[in-house]
Amino acid sequence: MTDLAGLSARALAEAIRARKISSVEATREAVKRLIACHELTGCIVSLEADAALDGARAADTAIAAGGAAGPLAGVPLAHKDMFDREGRIASWGANIRADRPAARDASVIAALAEAGALQIAALHLTEFAYGPTGHNYVLGHARNPWDPARITGGSSSGTAAAVAYGAIPFGLGSDTGGSLRLPAACCGIASIKTTWGRVSRAGAMPLAPALDTIGALARHVEDLALALGCLAGPDPRDPAALPVPVPDYVARLADPVRGLRVGIDEKVVSEAHPEVQRMVDEVAGILTGLGLERRACAIPDWQTLDHLVQLVQLPDASAAHAAFLRTRPQDYGPQVRARVEVGHFVGAVDHLTALRARGTWLQRTLDVTFRDADIVILPVLADPLPSIAELDVGGGPKVQAAMGRVVKFTRPINYLGLPALTLPVPRKGGLPNGVQLVGRPFAEAQLLAVGHAYQREVPPEIAKPSMQGEIGR
Amino acid sequence: MAASGNTTAAAPQDEKGAGGGLDIPEERRALAKAHAALLAETAARIAVELPMSADVDDFRRVLAAEAKP
Numbered sequence: 001m002t003d004l005a006g007l008s009a010r011a012l013a014e015a016i017r018a019r020k021i022s023s024v025e026a027t028r029e030a031v032k033r034l035i036a037c038h039e040l041t042g043c044i045v046s047l048e049a050d051a052a053l054d055g056a057r058a059a060d061t062a063i064a065a066g067g068a069a070g071p072l073a074g075v076p077l078a079h080k081d082m083f084d085r086e087g088r089i090a091s092w093g094a095n096i097r098a099d100r101p102a103a104r105d106a107s108v109i110a111a112l113a114e115a116g117a118l119q120i121a122a123l124h125l126t127e128f129a130y131g132p133t134g135h136n137y138v139l140g141h142a143r144n145p146w147d148p149a150r151i152t153g154g155s156s157s158g159t160a161a162a163v164a165y166g167a168i169p170f171g172l173g174s175d176t177g178g179s180l181r182l183p184a185a186c187c188g189i190a191s192i193k194t195t196w197g198r199v200s201r202a203g204a205m206p207l208a209p210a211l212d213t214i215g216a217l218a219r220h221v222e223d224l225a226l227a228l229g230c231l232a233g234p235d236p237r238d239p240a241a242l243p244v245p246v247p248d249y250v251a252r253l254a255d256p257v258r259g260l261r262v263g264i265d266e267k268v269v270s271e272a273h274p275e276v277q278r279m280v281d282e283v284a285g286i287l288t289g290l291g292l293e294r295r296a297c298a299i300p301d302w303q304t305l306d307h308l309v310q311l312v313q314l315p316d317a318s319a320a321h322a323a324f325l326r327t328r329p330q331d332y333g334p335q336v337r338a339r340v341e342v343g344h345f346v347g348a349v350d351h352l353t354a355l356r357a358r359g360t361w362l363q364r365t366l367d368v369t370f371r372d373a374d375i376v377i378l379p380v381l382a383d384p385l386p387s388i389a390e391l392d393v394g395g396g397p398k399v400q401a402a403m404g405r406v407v408k409f410t411r412p413i414n415y416l417g418l419p420a421l422t423l424p425v426p427r428k429g430g431l432p433n434g435v436q437l438v439g440r441p442f443a444e445a446q447l448l449a450v451g452h453a454y455q456r457e458v459p460p461e462i463a464k465p466s467m468q469g470e471i472g473r
Numbered sequence: 474m475a476a477s478g479n480t481t482a483a484a485p486q487d488e489k490g491a492g493g494g495l496d497i498p499e500e501r502r503a504l505a506k507a508h509a510a511l512l513a514e515t516a517a518r519i520a521v522e523l524p525m526s527a528d529v530d531d532f533r534r535v536l537a538a539e540a541k542p
Contacts, residue, residue, distance in 0.1 A: 197536060242533070244540035307515035314512075329496050338501055344492040345509035350516035352529070357519050359531025366539070397500070400508055417536055441539035 004029045005166030005462055008220035009075050009227075010250075012169060013116075016074040017063060023056035023074025023118070030076035030167055031120055037165035040465050041143045043158035045081040045091050045122045052076060052120040059116060070116030071226060079172040080156045081122035082129055083109050084203035092205045093125040093155070095138050095331040096324050106203025107235050108172055108214055115230045120168070124158030127336045129174055129207050130317060131155055132182050132406040133391050137333030141388055144186060145463035146432055150385050153186030155179040159217050160187040164432075166462040170218035170227055176207045177313060178380070178410025180215045181436050184422040185380035188432025188461060190451060191217040192224040194232070195441045196417035198244070202237030208316035209240070210355065211309070211414040219460035221451035224421070225249035228444060244442055252445035253452040258291030260450065262437075263373025265299045271408065273383040276433065279425040283435045283454075284377055286426075290453050297373040300364050305412035306404075308361065311346060311354035312415060318343025334395030342400070354415075362416050366440065375447060376438045379409045380422055385431040413438055421447040426458050 004012065004026055015021045031049045038044040059074035068074065081091045084102035091097055105113065112119075124142045126134060134142035134157035142157035144150040145165045152161050156173025160183030163171055173180045175193040184191035192215045199214040206212060216227040229250060234243040262284060269280055288294050299305075318325070321340045329337060369376060382405055393402045413420050413436070420436040421444075439447045491509075492502065 195536065197533070242537060242540065244537075304515055304519070307512050308519065311512050311516055314509075325495060341492065341495065341497050341501060342505040342508055344495060345505045346512060347491075347509070347516075349520075350509075350513050353516045353520045353523065355529040356527040356531070357523055358529070359533075359535045360523065360527060362532060362535045366535070395501070397504055400504070417532065441536045 005033060007169065009072060009077070009169035009218070009223045010220070013072055013075050016059070019063065023059040024053060026074065027052050027056040027076040027118060027120060033165065033167040034078065034121055034162055037145060037162050037167045040148055041145050041152065041161040041165070042140050043124050043142060043161040045093070045124055045139065045158065047121045049120060052118045055118040059118070068116055070114065071230070072112065073116030074118065075116070076118045076120045076168060077112065077171055078119060078121040078123050078159070078162055078168050079109070080125045080159050080174065082125055082174060082205040083172065085109055090122065090205065091139070093127045093129065093136055093139055096328055102203065104203070107200040107237055108204065108231050111230045123162060123171065125156060126154035127333045128321070129155040129176065129179055129205060130336045130339055132178050132403060132410070134183065134186070135335065135388070135392060137335055137394065143388065144385070145465060146188065149387050149389070150431065151186055151388055151391060153183035156183045156217060160184055160189060163187070163217050163219055164189050164463040169220070170216050170223040173215060173217055174204060174207070175213050175215055175414065176211045177309070177414055178407045180217060181380045181410050181420060181422040181434070182406065184217050185424070185434025186385055186432065188424040188427060188434070188463065189217055189219050190221050190224060190424065191215060191422045192228060192444060192448070193413070193420045193422070194228070194444060195419045197240050197242035198419070198442060198444065199231045200235035200238040200241040202235055206320050208313045208320070210312050210316050213414070219462070221421070221448055221455055222250065222253055225253050225448045225452070247445045249445050249448055253449055255445065255449040257450050257453045260292045260374045260446070261295045261372065262287050262292045263295050263297030263369065263376045265297050265369070265376070268299055268302045269379065271382070272379045275384050276379045276382060279433055280377060280379055280435055283423065283425055286454060286457050287450065289457065292450070295372050297369050297376060299369050299376070300361065302412060305361065305415055306408070308354045308357060309411045309415035311350055312358070313411070314343035315346045315351045316343070335393070335399060338395030338399050339403070358415065365416055370440055374439070375450065378436050378438060380434045380436050381406070382408045385433055409436070417441065419444045419447060421451045423451055423454055424458070424461070427461065
């Protein structure tokens with residue numbers, strides 16, 4: 001019996017196409033593992049096993065008849081529960097949700113269906129995707145599959161847990177301030193946060209549209225390439241999806257990485273916990289072993305970027321929630337309610353100043369930081385993997401500072417709109433963590449090629465719940 | 474006309490200003506204002522550096538210029 005949990009989506013699709021395994025077998029195994037993962041982590045919002053098995057039978061029939069040629073034909077997946085699906089109401093991780101079923105699928109859900117993928121479940125997220133830790137005071141907190149006392153990271157918490165556990169090879173998430181990168185780092189997997197405008201957000205729950213991006217989480221970088229090839233490109237339903245050519249991301253995985261310059265801003269990295277600084281240094285060393293050249297670089301004023309992104313995000317999110325906050329404030333969990341309130345106190349002129357300055361700061365970053373580097377390496381988490389208890393601050397007075405520390409290295413990248421690949425650091429028997437490789441706009445293919453090469457040295461792992469209590473002490 | 478203006482002016486600032494009408498406990502309201510004030514200092518500093526021609530669409534223009542076939 002093939003170890004399905006360890007396969008990439010690409011390998012699983014190939015096995016299904018070659019009829020070495022049926023889609024029904026793969027789907028049954030995925031459902032079984034997802035239920036086991038849920039018992040450990042709370043990753044499922046809704047399980048859709050019967051519908052997925054119907055789809056699997058149809059895929060097997062089509063493949064037997066010589067059809068179903070999509071690159072993900074018959075592959076079981078599951079996604080963050082924030083995407084429209086025809087006839088359904090997504091939970092958004094909240095008590096407040098859309099008041100009627102979606103009329104059509106979100107563009108990214110439609111793209112994966114077109115590629116032949118099945119959806120076996122909708123997965124946990126922090127309330128309204130507005131939280132970087134996996135705490136959800138409405139659905140319950142997500143738990144890390146490596147150690148259930150630890151955070152999964154958020155907001156794409158359920159997808160990260162399910163991927164790390166080996167229930168699904170990849171799944172969709174979103175990133176407004178770190179929501180793809182933080183859960184990937186916390187759960188020891190990879191993710192791609194796309195350039196703003198690379199992937200359509202049509203039909204995805206908005207958090208702060210000026211910053212929102214859609215991407216994927218996977219154990220294997222090659223699956224991020226496969227997913228992005230399905231998702232990227234312009235979309236008449238989302239005017240922000242820019243008409244930029246879409247490369248063959250899977251073919252580009254073979255691009256040479258030797259000679260690429262990996263930049264480190266030591267001043268910025270020094271603001272992380274010493275253990276995290278050591279991780280960044282170790283990954284940089286692995287990359288230089290692959291032929292990349294380590295360079296010093298300077299990012300223009302990280303602290304100012306952190307303020308600028310908040311000046312955009314806070315009122316943008318508050319505007320999206322303005323009606324609910326006035327009419328149903330009691331239906332919010334305490335943390336999201338407190339965070340949504342803050343944006344009402346940011347002045348319109350200050351918000352517009354941050355938006356007007358955004359092009360200048362992006363250009364400055366390209367001219368200064370990327371003059372000396374092709375990619376920049378940064379921490380994802382500022383600290384070693386935190387526990388659920390230590391970040392359980394609710395909506396109390398510590399919330400801004402605590403959440404600010406968690407997203408310290410992620411949210412400024414959203415202001416710049418740049419792509420970022422998260423890679424797990426070598427775990428060496430300890431708790432997972434990750435680093436991010438940040439690229440120029442639309443340089444996802446380059447990042448993925450570097451990540452693919454990295455995984456030859458640091459292969460993907462599946463979370464082993466039997467190790468609970470034995471690691472990270 | 475003057476009477477109508479006086480009625481409006483008599484309302485507490487927060488009832489008509491930022492966060493007006495929102496049910497926010499005083500402690501959280503104060504924290505939110507303090508955080509916004511901190512960010513406003515940065516915005517004021519950045520505003521001084523920006524040319525008057527700076528535009529919210531500059532960001533998309535820079536992104537689009539980076540797009541390569």
